[in-house]
Amino acid sequence: MGMESIMQPQSALTVKHVVVADPDPLTRRMAFNTLGTKDRQIVDASTPEDLLRLLRELHPDLILIDSSLIRQQPDILSHLRESHPMAQVVVLNNPDEENALPDSNLVDAHLDKPFSPTYLLKTVLGLLGERADESGET
Helix, strand or coil: CHHHHHHHHHHHHHCEEEEEECCCHHHHHHHHHHHCECCEEEEEECCHHHHHHHHHHCCCCEEEEEHHHHHHCCCHHHHHHHHCCCCEEEEEECCCCCCCCCCCCCCCEEEECCCCHHHHHHHHHHHHCCCHHHHCCC
16 A cells, blocks of 8 residues: 555656647547557547636646637637646647638647648657657657
């Protein structure tokens, strides 16, 4: 009981939490398959409402949010920063949307769709301060 119960909370602190908010199930699945490890928990949302519900329950280290969700709820980036100021925020830009989202001090990075799993992983690892060999990826 003694040593195991002491060690368990420490291991929970090392897990990074990533939220993938995108209406496209293929993008969410690709992010889950690419980013999920024993040290990185991935949860997903398909609507702004789902994302806001998750954010009441979790304290993510990184949030990937599709630009269409920002268009549906324009104040969502402000809400993300107010409720989770330490989280990294990455906007997933859709190439078929007419008006590009402006660069904002509320966003840490942009990824233009379509993107490769390798590019997604490289971006996320950089923002989380991880290296591929530390997280088990190659």
